[in-house]
Amino acid sequence: MSGLGRHDPASAAVEVMLRGLKMYGMAQAVGELIEQGAPAFKAAVPILSQLLKAEMSEREVRSIAYQIKAARFPAYKDLAGFDFASSEVNEALVRQLHRGEFIDGAHNVVALGGPGTGKTHIATALGIQAVEHHRKKVRFFSTVDLVNA
Known part of the structure; x- marks a missing residue:
């Protein structure tokens, strides 16, 4: 019986995915199976890997x-639906904010303007980008809601 050892990347990845999914008992058992070099486990690694990737993807979609x-x-609004041509909004600045760098620097963004200028659309697009691409928790407040709170 040839042992897999800890050097088999596919088996090690299964163990890492289990830990990432907080399935510690299964991860420990997989670690033991890797050490034993069980042929049945080695044969099951591709299927286990595919199932775990599916679970991780599903959890990510549910979380978002x-x-x-x-x-x-x-x-639900994103920048693709915003008409920069008919707006006075600084497109370069909005696109820069959309990259989310201000989040890591803990900077605030304040949008000022009259009704119909796109403040809510842009704020929503920035928030959705933060959730979907930066995995941040976001809470939208209108000025009225914020003052009332």
Whole structure:
């Protein structure tokens, strides 16, 4: 019986994915199976890996959906739907903010303007980008809601 050892990347990846999914008992058992070099386990690694990747993807999708709902956006809006041509908004600045660098620097963004200028659309697009691409928790407040709170 030739042992897999800890040098088999596919088996080690299964163990890492289990730990990432907080399945510590299974991760420990997989570690033991890796040490034993069990042929049945080695044969099952590709299937286990595929199943774990599917679970990780599903959890990520559910998490993003939950965070979008928890943010209480008035509607789902992204920058693709914003008409910069008919707006006075500084497109370069908005696109820079959309990259999310201000989040890591803990900077605030304040949007000022009259009704219909795109403040809510842009704020929502920035928040959705933060949730979907930066895995941040976001909460949307209108000025009225914030003052009332």
